[in-house]
Amino acid sequence: MFLFAFLLIVMSFIIIIGFYLSNIVIYPKTLSHEATYHKEKEAGRLDDELFESLYREEISIKSSYDYSLYGLYFPVEGSKKTVILCHGITYTLYGCVKYMNIYLKRGFNVLLYDHRNHGKSGGRNTTYGFYEKYDLKAWVDWVYEKCGVDCKIGIHGESMGAAILLQNAAIDPRISFYIADCPYSSLYGILKYRLKVEYHLPTFPFLMIADYLNRWRTGVALKDVTPIDSIKDISTPIFFIHGVEDAYIPYNMTIDMYTIKKGAKKLYLAPNAGHVQAYSKNKGEYDRLVGEFLQELNL
Numbered sequence: 001m002f003l004f005a006f007l008l009i010v011m012s013f014i015i016i017i018g019f020y021l022s023n024i025v026i027y028p029k030t031l032s033h034e035a036t037y038h039k040e041k042e043a044g045r046l047d048d049e050l051f052e053s054l055y056r057e058e059i060s061i062k063s064s065y066d067y068s069l070y071g072l073y074f075p076v077e078g079s080k081k082t083v084i085l086c087h088g089i090t091y092t093l094y095g096c097v098k099y100m101n102i103y104l105k106r107g108f109n110v111l112l113y114d115h116r117n118h119g120k121s122g123g124r125n126t127t128y129g130f131y132e133k134y135d136l137k138a139w140v141d142w143v144y145e146k147c148g149v150d151c152k153i154g155i156h157g158e159s160m161g162a163a164i165l166l167q168n169a170a171i172d173p174r175i176s177f178y179i180a181d182c183p184y185s186s187l188y189g190i191l192k193y194r195l196k197v198e199y200h201l202p203t204f205p206f207l208m209i210a211d212y213l214n215r216w217r218t219g220v221a222l223k224d225v226t227p228i229d230s231i232k233d234i235s236t237p238i239f240f241i242h243g244v245e246d247a248y249i250p251y252n253m254t255i256d257m258y259t260i261k262k263g264a265k266k267l268y269l270a271p272n273a274g275h276v277q278a279y280s281k282n283k284g285e286y287d288r289l290v291g292e293f294l295q296e297l298n299l
Contacts, residue, residue, distance in 0.1 A: 015209060017201070017206050017209070018205075018206055018208075018209025018210045018212075018213060019209075019210075019213060021191075021195070021206060021207070021209075021210040022209075022210045022213035022214055022217065025126070025128075025191065025210065025214060025222075026125040026126060026127075026214065026217060026218060027117075027125060027126070028089055028090050028117075028126055029090060030090050030091075030092075030117065030118050030119070031090055031091060031092065032092070032119075033092050033093075033094065033119055033120060036091050036092040036094040036095060036119075037092075037094045040094050040095065040097060040098070043280075045097070045098040045280060046094065046097045046098065051097060054074055054104075055074065055075070056072045056073060056074050057072070057073040057074075057075070058070075058071075058072060059071040059072065059073050059111075059113075059142070061138060061139070061142050062138075063116065063122070063123070063134070063135045063138055064134050064135075064138060065116075065123070065131060065134070065135075067116065067121070067122030067123045067124075068121060068122045069113060069114070069116070069121045069122070069135055069138065069139070070093075070113065070114045070119060070120035070121045071093065071111055071112060071113030071114070071139065072093060072111070072112045072113070073109065073110070073111050073112075073146070074100065074104065074109065074110040074111075074112075075109045076104060076107055076108065076109050079107050079108060079109050079147075080147060080148065080150060080151045080152060081106075081107060081108045081109065081151065081152045081153075081154075081299060082108060082109040082110070082111060082143050082147055082151060082152070082153050082154075083103045083108045083109070083110055083111070083153075083154045083155070083156055084111045084113070084136070084139055084140070084143070084153065084154070084155045084156070085099055085100070085110065085111065085112050085155075085156050085157065085161075086113075086115070086136065086155065086156070086157030086158070086160075086161025086162070086164055086165055087112075087114070087115065087118070087157070087158065087159075087160075087161050088157075088158050088159030088160045088161050088162075088276060089126070089128075089159060089160040090118070091118065091119075092114050092118060092119035092120075093112035093113055093114050093119060094112075095158070095276075096112055096156075096157075096158070096161070097112070098279060098280065099156060099279065100112075102286075102287050102290055102291075103156075106291065106294060106299075108154075109143075109147065111139060111143060113139055115132050115135065115160070115161070115164070116131060116132055116135055121135075123135075125217070125218055127218055127220045127225065128160055128163060128164075128187045128225045129160070129163050129164040129166075129167040129168075129187075129225050129227065130167070130220045130224055130225050131220070132164045132167075133164055133167040133168040133170075133171060134171070136155070136164055136165065136168045136172075137168060137171060137172050140153055140155075140168075140172060140174060140175070144174075152176045152299060153174065153175055153176060154175065154176050154177040154178070154179070154294075154299070155168065155175055155177075155178050155179070156178075156179040156181070157179070157180065157181065157183075158181040158182055158276045159181070159182050159183065159184075159248075159249065159275065159276055160184075162179075162180035162181050162182060162183035163180075163183040163184050163187075163225075163227045165178050165180060166178065166180055166183055166227035166230055166231055166238075166257070167225070167227055167230045169230055169231055169234045169236055169238070170230040170231070170234065173236070175236055176236070176237075176297065176299065177236065177237045177238070177239070177293070177294070177297055177299070178236060178237070178238045178239070179238075179239045179241065179290065179293070180238060180239070180240050180241065180254070180257075181241040181242070181276065181278055181279070182241065182242045182243060182246055182248075182249055182251075182254065182275055182276055182278065183227055183240075183249070183253070183254065183257070184227065184249050184253055185226070185227055185228040185253040185254075185256050185257050186223070186225065186226040186227065186228060186229075186253075187222050187223075187224075187225035187226070188207070188211075188222040188223045188225075188226075189253070190249055190253070191207060191210075191222060192207060193250065194248075195207060197247075207222070210222070211223075227257065228253075228256060228257050228260060231257060231260070231261050232260055232261075232262075233262065234261070234262070234263075235262065235263045235264070236263075236264075237263070237264035237265065237266075237293075237296075237297060238261055238264075238265050238266075239265070239266040239267075239268070239289075239290070239293045240254045240257060240258045240261075240265065240266065240267045240268070241254070241267075241268045241270060241278050241286075242254035242255075242268075242269055242270065242278065243269075243270045243272075243273025243274055243275065243276075243277050243278045243281070244269050244270065244271060244272075244273065245272065245273055245274045245277075246273070246274055246275045246277075247274060247275065248274070248275035249275060251269060254267070254269075255267070255269075266289075266293050268285075268286075268289050270282050270285075270286065
């Protein structure tokens with residue numbers, strides 16, 4: 001009787017922890033537009049006066065899953081080139097304002113948008129690219145309708161946004177280039193790493209339970225989100241970027257993806273940079289390297 005009670009307590013503990021982990025993954029604590037705008041401004045990554053002076057169009061489109069997606073579009077008169085910027089987990093489109101000038105000064109229209117379950121976009125949960133890649137594809141469709149079928153589109157993202165665009169690469173051959181800044185190579189792999197670093201817990205049985213709950217609650221298994229598999233046979237040029245001091249997503253994940261990628265590719269391991277700090281810590285070099293990458297593509 002005692003043994004049965006003990007086993008019941010242990011199993012209950014494992015299931016509770018698994019449910020807790022599943023909740024963290026599916027329902028991350030996201031920040032509001034106001035909070036992210038303020039954080040970017042306070043950190044010096046968003047010039048309030050300059051940003052507010054830019055002409056923009058407020059856009060809302062429908063995802064293929066019937067929720068709304070919110071975005072801001074900054075056109076350059078007469079331009080047939082557009083870059084779509086993809087923010088990271090818990091954040092909003094304001095996290096990518098810092099990259100805008102790289103493209104505006106090179107004649108690109110810029111589209112910022114909120115991922116599902118983030119900012120002003122709809123969606124009940126976060127799936128780290130599984131459903132989000134189709135939202136990104138919907139934005140690409142919108143750009144083609146706006147700018148014409150002869151336009152050129154690139155996508156630049158950081159962290160989760162970078163992982164989303166890499167998964168999009170497997171379903172949309174229309175894109176001219178991708179720039180992936182500090183992506184994870186697999187959701188299962190990064191969760192395994194974070195589970196060890198943050199909670200000092202083993203993969204088994206906790207991640208197994210969380211995976212089961214994720215599949216039950218969202219229809220998505222953790223191993224369904226694997227950017228490194230998405231790019232194995234992709235010919236679209238990809239520029240991989242990662243800070244060498246990233247303690248959140250190890251930079252070896254980017255090296256693994258760069259190694260497996262066939263065809264046109266570029267790699268920049270940014271010095272003195274933690275997670276999503278490659279640009280802010282190396283602005284001049286980052287800008288120059290992105291410019292060279294675009295020049296190599298005649299963009």
